[in-house]
Amino acid sequence: MHRLKQSFNDLKMRNKFLIIYFITVLVPILISNTVFFSQMTTNFIEQKREDTELITEQTSEEFKQLIDQAIGLSTSLYLDVRLYEFFNYEYPNLVEYVQEYNAVINQYRKTVPLYNAIEDIRFYTTNPSMLYAGGIHQLATTGEAQDWYNQLNATSLPTLIERKDEAGVQLAIYRPLDYFTLYTDFQNIVNINLNPRAVNNVLNNAAVQGNIYLLNDKQDILFSTNGQETEDQTVFVADEYDRDTYHVSEHIFRDDYLQGWSVVTVVDESIYTKELFESARFIILISIMNFILPGLLIVYISKSFHTRLINILDHTKKIAKKNFAEYPHVKSKDEIGQLANQINRMTRKINQLFNEVFKANLEKKDLELREKEAQLSALQSQINPHFLFNALETIRMRSLIKNEDETAAIIENMAGIFRNSLAWGRNWVTVNDEVRLIHAFLEIQAYRFGDKLKYRINVEEDLFNFEIPNLAFLPFVENASIHGVEPLKANGKITVNITKTAMGLRFVVEDNGVGIAESTLTTIISQMENQEEMGNQIGIQNAYYRLKLYYKDRFRFKIESEEGIGTTVTIDLPAQDSILEPYLKKIDKQTFTEEQNND
Template sequence: MKKIMQLFNHLKLRNKFLIVYILSVFIPIVFSNYFFYLRTTDRFLEQKRTDINLVVDQVEDEFKRLTDQAIGLTTTLFLDVRLYDFLDYNYASPIDYVEAYNEVIRQYNTSTPLYHSIQNLIFYTNNPTFIFSGGVSPITMTVINEPWYDEIQQTNRPFLYHDRNTSEELQISVIKKLNYFYLYDSYEKILQIKLNPVAFRQIFNNVTLQGHLYLLDESGYIVYTNDPDLNWGDYDVQLADLELSDDHIVTRRLLSDNYFEKLEIVGVVDSAIFFQEKIEDSSYILILSLVNFILPTFIIFFLSKSIHSRLGKVLRHMKKIEKQHFEEYPYVEYADEIGQITRQINRMTRKINQLFNDVFRANLEKKDLQLKEKQAQLSALQSQINPHFLFNSLETIRMRSYFKGEDETAQIIEHMAGIFRNALTWGKDWVPVANELKLIYAFLEIQKYRFGDKLSYEVNVDPAIKLQRIPNLVFLPFVENASIHGIEPLKENGRIEITITGDKDRIIFRITDNGVGMSQQQKDRILMKLKNEESMGENVGIQNVYYRLKLYYKQEFAFNLITEKEKGTTIEIRIPTQAVLE
């Protein structure tokens, strides 16, 4: 057995599955199904023919039972002397007629719903004293021209009549001439009982038949069928018009009763549908099930043992590799697909070890250098300040203090001290909005001291966001840029407006000046340099803030620049209320 297993392990998986299929599936199923087919086909078709005959017999019996109710009612009315009195009497006034109608005809109409096969009653007469309505109709030329009128003159028994000209899909009537009592022969009297088409449809539609039923008249035309695909109600269709092959089983029942001698019930079933059913003999099912289950199970179990055990070992080894135990798989002696997989695993393991030693560590060192470089850049960005601003401010204070002895110098020096004090704490990455506002106020007061009435400003801040944390010195460079590059070149009436508000989960900073502005070309050049991270020369403050926002917020911040030559500039920044980095 062990040698067989080793030999089998050298086979390819495709060949193994092919052997399993032939021995366990193909051969058993072919022989068992062929044997079953020979044993059951003939008996199955014979049983189906018997079932069809039973269904057609059932329809025939129910059809007769349905019409028997109408025939019975016809006989009752045929012998009812009150009906003859009503139909043969000459009424002196309409009131007399209505009273007689309510006493006789209305009573019949009231009892009609008790017969589920009857739709309504119609009494035909040529009595001129009648008011024709409510089931009583005159014998007009239209009635005389009806086919059934000629037939009723030739027979004294009730008969079934199918009206092919009616708009209803099925209308069958029982017609009888009322002439039992010879004393009542003043006028012609005819009874028509219209049968309920719903009851007929129920007879044909409530049977279990894997085919269709047809009711034919004396000419072979279809009177009614339960075939939904046949539009027999729209035009005359004969059963002979249907395309019936030799595979169709046709069962006919000519209605032998005196009243049905012109009608025929036909059942048509396509025997091809029988072969789609999975009908099995119980004794053979058990035998074939045992053969199709036990034999394949044994063979598949035997053949899959090598696959299962060896794949289990491979899987356990792969889990070790997942835990970074890069050891080679030891069982590689076989030549099938599993053996090839184990060899590839070993090659992969050696390659991983090599990549881990040569590449992974080098990448770690590279990433570490990149992180240090980014941190150095961030520290450099945070530590930059415009020296021209400090120089100009100190020079202005010195000159004003020299020529004048004003107290406001002390306040300016206090603002300068605040800015220098903040410079000592620029190592902090995040500060509240309130801290940034102090620096903005200090800077604007110093600029207002420098420019005098030339500069005015307005700051509006939503109190709800003053405690929100933002990157240090993220707004001040834009205030400095608006003052120096926007307002300073003006001769008078310079104004800066600052608003800091909150919008859902965003902080919105907007600064507007009425300075010299920029042309469209200058604006496009600045935006392009920001996008491509190029050096911006004198706009280094904007560049520094933009890069810091990009480092902190990635794509979650928005920067918008609106400017027009000689009309001023507006800058809007939208950042999340919570920082991505902590």
């Protein structure tokens, strides 16, 4: 079994398809066609019989609709009081009669063309003052009229009566006009003649491969699709048809006015056999095509599969050699096409991951480089920083001992700022830490300038633990104090607001200083966006660059200023972590550990 399986695997794909074709297609087709033709013969004849039954039902329903049109019109006439007034009035002269005739009878006769089932409307009356013309006839209870008159049986219901003459069969609805008991001076009857052509159309329009007969309750043939047979045979005899050769379908009406009437369809089933033999030749032709065309198609498909798979295999070898170009021949949506799409998706993902890792490494190295530069700058500017911090703390304590509280407070603020400068390795701090640093700076400036500077800091309580980059806001407060308020002679004011927004946090620092000229402001914004040297504005440029590094394009920054009025800086920071935050917080943790060890 294993050897047979291995031999099959060693065959070319084309030969595999041919073997599969012979086993799964050719032999099953020969067997299935034989079974199919036998079953199809039975189903075909049964379906034809069912179709004949449906056609008989449909023809019966259409004939009944013709009768219902006439019945409906007779009911409208039966309930129209104008007819009763017209027929039960003795007209003194012909002029008055003609006027009433045009107003009543002529209106109904004009509606006849609207009914395809109705050929004519007639009225029979015993009123001697009428002119018997234009559809008005004298009612005679003897002679020719006696036949249909006697069939009315003194009933108010409509009665369907057939009449035969040389022209053929005429179906008509007769109904006495006796609904209103106040009008009994004369006997009046309405007669609605059905259109024989409409009846013939109902039978002839039926798509049946046989003959259809309309029979009355006596089994008399009134109408049929075989006119010659109707002339030779006036009575339908069902037993004359062999049920092995003919299929007879019959629908018997149950309505009161069609009681016992029926529609019968007779079909010679030899017609079905002839159709089957014609279909058999077509099936044989199709079977031959099923043998030849699939073989050619399998050869073509196997060649297509082989070529496409070889191309994909060559492309994967290129990927193995680190050539991440996409496979260019992806047009189909089959499994091979999906495989090619997945290979391209894998290639794009590899490229994307490669670029992301490469970019992340570049950003990491750039950040480390800037931190090293900051460390070097801090080391160059520090002269034994712990000694200076301890000296400041000694001076503050001596000031407190001498009750110089104001001097002690300023020294405490300076120590706090100096302490923060020592913690240059911390990248993230809370808003509370940043505000404490801003407060210390403004206290020192207020001590320096006295009444010249006043400040106000407003922070929503929910934001005290909100984490932000270290020194994200202080450079802008420092810039407002040094470049905005310091040139003023008096009444300088700085306001800091930190509020919660839908985006996250909003920082606004506003001063009433000298402001910035429009051209200068444009230059500053351009230098910040393009990372150009800004001279004495290096503090806010570094802060802006760090925000850009941490948040990319997910933060908002805006400077508004007017000469002589003041300057407003607005910063919106998102609530979610920045891209580099996990890495930066890891550095913070290491730095905090080092500071504890140094202390």
